Amino acid sequence: MNSHLIAVVDDDIHIRHLVEAYLRKENYRTIGLETAEAAWELWKTNPPDMWVLDLMLPGMDGYELCRRIRIEAEVPIIMISARDTEVDKIMGLELGSDDYLVKPFSPRELVARVKRQLQRRDRLLMTSDEGTMHTAVVTTQICLGGLQLMLDERRVFWNEEEKELTLKEYELLKVLAEHPNRAFTRDELLTMVWGNDYYGSDRAVDHLIKRIRKKMEKFPIEAIWGHGYRLRTEGGES
Incomplete structure (x- = not known):
């Protein structure tokens, strides 16, 4: 049995059961939920490895649930919805979903996207662990002004206060800190943090x-209009 647990949140029992059936054929463990409120309780007690999340739910909607989960972790989230406008897709991605699939969809396509997201997640976790082991031999930390990254412990301090970051937040910060004052395009950062096979928006x-920025007040990440971002340090070139 696959060790990954996938939560399927949809108030349509037929879609929920269909998605679960296809995922179980691939040996994933699943749990079906009808509301975002029940899903949020699951997150607090037994968080799954991935979410397949309907956008339009009774009570709390999928957008709000996605936002709440994403504040705390980088667990993969695939949104499914009958709404196929560009605005809906962008909003879902901006709130932190990793993919967006429009109903009606092929269950096989959903399974393929689930596999891709979980493979990317496992690869990021493995790379993070291997990077920590290797860098601990050479250097155990990066110090830039008020920023301190303790690489062997994967801990972050800003102005002497420890900050709790999700996996992708940490990976993005590490990329910028390893190359201070370098301007990265959004596409470069997408590849370095999300992987080569990420097809979502650069938003x-x-x-x-x-x-x-919300977690680290006055942190010197600069936006470069029409290009991307850089971590600006004192004395750095424009």
Whole structure:
């Protein structure tokens, strides 16, 4: 049995059961939920490895649930919805979903996207662990002004206060800190943090930057109009 647990949140029992059946054929463990409120309780007690999340739910909607989960972790989230406008897709990606699938969809396509997201997640976790082991031999930390990254412990301090970051927040910050004053395009950051096979919007980078800025007040990440971002340090070139 696959060790990954996938939560399927949809108030349509037929869609929920269909999605679960296809995922179980691939040996994933699943749990079906009808409301976002029940899903939020699951997150607090037994968080799954991935979410397949309907946008239009009774009570709390999928957008709000996605936003709440994303504040706390980088668990993969695929949104499914009958709403197929560009605005809906962008909003979902900006709130932190990793993919967006429009109903009606092929269950096989959904399974393929689930596999891709979980493979990317496992690869990021493995790379993070391996990077920590290797860098601990060479250097255990990066210090830039008020920023301190303790690489061997994967801990972040800003102005001597420890900050809790999700996996992708940490990986993005590490990339910028390893290359201070270098200007990265959004596409470069997408590849370095999300992987080569990420097909979502580059607005995901903007959303991740916003989350880092919210957690680390006055952190010197600069937006470069029409290009991307850089971590500016004193004495750095323009």
